[in-house]
Amino acid sequence: MFSSLILNQLSRLTLSSASKLSLNTRNISSSAVVQFRITDQLCAEPLKKKKKVDPAIIKAREDRRRKKLEKQIRKLQKNARQLKPIEEIEPPLHLMDQMGKRKRPPVVLSAEETESRALLLKEWTRYKKQEYMANVAQIDRIMAAQRRALDMLYEESEDLYNEAIMPDLQLVPCSFTSTFSTPPIKNYESPDGEYIDVSKKWGTK
Amino acid sequence: MLLRKLIGAEVTLSYKIISRAKSSWDIVAGVCVERLPVVTPPLNEIQQKFKDLLWTIETEKSLKSDHELRHENDKVQAELLKNEAVDVDLDAVSKITAQDFEDAATDELTQFKFADLLTDADKKGVKSTPERCLQRHLILVTEQKLGKDAKNILPQGLWKEGETLRQTAERILSEQCGSGLKVKFVSNAPCGFYNYKYPAEINGKLGAKVFFYYANYNEGDVDKKSKPNWLTRNELTELLPEKYNRTVQSFLIEETN
Structure with missing residues (x-):
């Protein structure tokens, strides 16, 4: 009886034999009280204890950080009023020097000239207004034509209508070229020469 | 009441579906x-006048350029030379005056040959190429067989089951005008x-319902067998049937001047 109990307990130490012996490997047994116990296998280690820091040192550290920040803020506030000049919009100095030389004599317009200019300006305004009204009417007309086409399509087939009102994603990005003032020359080879880009690079380095 | 409403809605809906189906x-x-x-396009009278005015005002308000300063300096130096002034620095007198430079530049400009606004097609009166009437909007018109007779209208074709109308439009264009023609559909x-x-x-x-798609010409030639014509607005009015023309021009941008 006792020997079997011992075997029961020690079998846990040799796992391979335990499985072979098919003995009870758990600590539950129907026999007398088991006195031998083995500690559990945890497969882990206990947590490290947290280091305790003196609260005074922490406070000192915090203070130092705050002071540093405050100093930076003060420095920024002091310079807030000062604006940094933008190099690319400053007029070149040599041009400023020649200002007197470069000024044209002031133009004195005759009364007739002033009048004709004012009249032309008024006429131009009227012309532009008419042009604008015509443009708006034109856009209305084109939109109405499309609306009608879509309505007719809806009457004919709802599926086709639903396809037609889908946005066309191929159009993004979209680019158009404008007109030229003279027609392009076919197979034109521009004269030889070197292209040197002298424009300065602006912006952050 | 509610029931009757529901039934009414149902009936109209099913009627719509039936009428669509057949x-x-x-x-x-x-x-x-x-x-x-x-x-x-050329500027009209008022546009030209206003452009000139803006140009004069701009010149009046401008400062003198380097070239103008050089020209004035040349004049002063020439004056001094003429009077045989003692303190003329001969090195300072430029060998090439501003006037010389200007003349040379003008010469070069007159020698440069700009492309002619009237293309070969314009001179010969050929309408089958898009390289004509460079200042105008041109619309592609092809010959279409409608029943027995052929008519000059926009390219068109029957919609097939299973494709969207946009796909139909693209298919028809490449079928009738060849795949060489590159266009951009905008919607x-x-x-x-x-x-x-x-x-x-x-x-x-009973008949046909035509839905027009708008596209911009990019490049390439149209297949000659479709007898293409690129027409201005006025030529469209002359060639197309009256009602058809009105419909087509109702969605096109009007040409001013």
Whole structure:
């Protein structure tokens, strides 16, 4: 009886034999009280204890950080009023020097000239207004034509209508070229020469 | 009451569906290919006048350029030379005066040959190429067989089951005008509508409903067998049937001056 109990307990130490012996490997047994116990296998280690820091040192550290920040803020506030000049919009100095030389004599317009200019300006305004009204009417007309086409399509087939009102994603990005003032020359080879880009690079380095 | 409303809605809906199912019209997609102007159209009188005015004001308000300063300096030096002033620095007198430079530049400009605004097609009166009337909008018109007779209208063709109308339009264009023609369709939606009746019923269809798609011409040539013509607005009015022309021009930008 006792020997079997011992075997029961020690079998846990040799796992391979335990499985072979098919003995009870758990600590539950129907026999007398088991006195031998083995500690559990945890497969882990206990947590490290947290280091305790003196609260005074922490406070000192915090203070130092705050002071540093405050100093930076003060420095920024002091310079807030000062604006940094933008190099690319400053007029070149040599041009400023020649200002007197470069000024044209002031133009004195005759009364007739002033009048004709004012009249032309008024006429131009009227012309532009008419042009604008015509443009708006034109856009209305084109939109109405499309609306009608879509309505007719809806009457004919709802599926086709639903396809037609889908946005066309191929159009993004979209680019158009404008007109030229003279027609392009076919197979034109521009004269030889070197292209040197002298424009300065602006912006952050 | 509610029930009656519901039934009413149901009835109208089913009526719509039935009427759609046995639609007695052919669905046709038409393509309106437009070549936008290449060269800026000429300014009209008031535009020209106002442009001149702006130019004068701009000159009046401007400062003198380097070239003008050089020209003035040349004049002063020449004056001094003439008077045989003692303190003329001969090195300072430039060998090439500003006037010389200006003359040379003008010479070069006059020698440069700009392309002619009238292209070869314009001179010969050929309308089958988009390289004509560079300052105008041009619309592609091809010959279409409608029943027995052929008509000069925009390219069009029957919609097939299973494709969207936009796909129909693209297919028709490449079928009729060749794949060399490159265009850009600008919408999935049709921009215009036109319907006409057949003289007699064909396969139980009364007529055709044409949905126009708008596209911009990019490059390439149109297949000659479709007898293409690139026409300005006025030429369209002359060639197209009256009602058809009105429909087409209703979704096109009007040409001023």
